[in-house]
Amino acid sequence: MAAPAAPGEALGVPDDIELLRQAGQGNHGAFRILVERHATYLWGVAHALTANAHDAEDLVQETFIAALKGGFRGEASVRTWLVKILVRRAGMLRRTRWHRMPRVALDQAHEQEPAGGGEPNPAATTEARLDLSEMLDSLSPEHRQVIVLRELQGLSYEQIADALGVPRGTVESRLHRAREQLRTRYEGYMEK
Amino acid sequence: MTCDQSDQVQAYYDGELPAERRAVVEAHLRQCEPCRVQLAQLRGLSGLLQSAPLRALPAGAMQRLDQAWEAVQERAVLRISSWLTAAAAAVLIGALIWIPMQNRHASELASSQREPDVWQTVAVMPAPEQREESGDQGIVLAQWMADELSVR
Numbered sequence: 482m483a484a485p486a487a488p489g490e491a492l493g494v495p496d497d498i499e500l501l502r503q504a505g506q507g508n509h510g511a512f513r514i515l516v517e518r519h520a521t522y523l524w525g526v527a528h529a530l531t532a533n534a535h536d537a538e539d540l541v542q543e544t545f546i547a548a549l550k551g552g553f554r555g556e557a558s559v560r561t562w563l564v565k566i567l568v569r570r571a572g573m574l575r576r577t578r579w580h581r582m583p584r585v586a587l588d589q590a591h592e593q594e595p596a597g598g599g600e601p602n603p604a605a606t607t608e609a610r611l612d613l614s615e616m617l618d619s620l621s622p623e624h625r626q627v628i629v630l631r632e633l634q635g636l637s638y639e640q641i642a643d644a645l646g647v648p649r650g651t652v653e654s655r656l657h658r659a660r661e662q663l664r665t666r667y668e669g670y671m672e673k
Numbered sequence: 674m675t676c677d678q679s680d681q682v683q684a685y686y687d688g689e690l691p692a693e694r695r696a697v698v699e700a701h702l703r704q705c706e707p708c709r710v711q712l713a714q715l716r717g718l719s720g721l722l723q724s725a726p727l728r729a730l731p732a733g734a735m736q737r738l739d740q741a742w743e744a745v746q747e748r749a750v751l752r753i754s755s756w757l758t759a760a761a762a763a764v765l766i767g768a769l770i771w772i773p774m775q776n777r778h779a780s781e782l783a784s785s786q787r788e789p790d791v792w793q794t795v796a797v798m799p800a801p802e803q804r805e806e807s808g809d810q811g812i813v814l815a816q817w818m819a820d821e822l823s824v825r
Contacts, residue, residue: 507749509742516738524734525727538734542741549745613725631687632722638689657683663722664714671717 497559505549516545519560523567526633529613530571530625543570561634565644568626572645575622611670619666624659627652676707686715 494514495503503511523544527537544567553562613633617625630641638656642649664671678701684690685698702708 507746509746512742513739516735520735520738521730522727524730528728534728534731537728538731538737541734542738545738546741546745611721611725612728613722614728616722616725628722632719638684638687653684656687657680660683660715660718664718667718667721668714670721671714 498553498555501548501553501559505551512545512549515548515559519563520545522560523563525613526564526629527567527571529617530568530622530629531574532614532618536574540567540570540574557636557640561636564629564634565636568630568644569646571622572626611667616663616667620659620662624655624662627655628659628663631656676705678705678708679711682708682711683715686712 494500495511497515497518500511500515504515520541523541524537527540527544528534531537531540544563547566547570548563553559556562557565617628620628626645627641630636630644636644638649638652641652645652678698681690681694681698682702685695685702690698702712
């Protein structure tokens with residue numbers, strides 16, 4: 482079964498690769514379409530990685546700007562490539578900050594309790610599904626990265642190792658620990 | 674309850690095992706309930722993560738992305754302008770240095786090719802072929818003096 486077309490493709494709008502090429506040459510219309518296709522998803526992933534709306538938005542901007550400089554080699558989809566850029570930049574953002582505490586989201590649409598507070602209660606949230614940011618909030622930044630790249634992007638261990646600049650064995654062990662933490666925390670949410 | 678093969682279950686689940694190793698793990702899974710439970714939990718967790726909704730883009734984010742685009746384009750224009758300015762300045766400086774050097778060189782060349790002054794050659798016997806050809810008074814005087822001295 483063919484993959485669903487991205488918004489606009491059915492109407493003859495260029496695919497992501499062509500849009501990326503045109504945007505890199507200064508075509509604002511192409512940039513706009515790329516943003517409309519991927520910004521929401523990237524922002525969601527960025528927020529899951531940083532647990533902070535301000536940082537998430539900065540990361541998304543930096544990701545799109547970096548994408549304009551080229552470097553896409555066609556080894557994966559454009560979206561996966563963008564996510565890899567975003568995850569690398571999230572790692573760089575974290576390394577520039579010595580003391581990183583999860584902050585309450587600054588935007589008005591996401592006022593919530595401070596991240597990491599309390600155990601999740603499956604009974605209390607049967608109607609309100611956990612979003613990805615909440616699920617990953619209890620993990621360390623390194624563990625969030627491998628979970629995002631493996632579970633959301635389906636990258637292989639080798640690809641994740643390459644994206645993060647760590648050995649393959651490190652990817653495996655981080656993935657194992659992250660999954661253990663999540664399994665322990667959200668066992669009640671999983672389908673039996 | 675865990676199994677000493679449990680570290681293979683994750684790699685098996687992620688499709689990271691070579692074919693022969695994969696067959697071994699599959700045979701093990703048929704006999705090991707803890708590993709089967711672990712495999713089921715990995716599948717359940719993946720389902721939960723992949724179906725979890727993402728946070729919505731905050732209001733104004735798209736406009737700010739557009740502004741970021743504008744800023745990038747402006748920086749690109751400024752960068753090109755600064756290159757052109759630097760290039761023009763380099764050409765101007767080069768011209769200010771090179772042209773006088775060329776003029777000085779030409780001047781030195783010209784001075785090396787002109788006729789010597791009279792005082793530089795008045796006491797020097799000109800070559801015979803020059804005596805009759807030259808109309809220079811200095812040479813005529815030199816010829817007379819040479820002739821007078823040679824007679825004595």
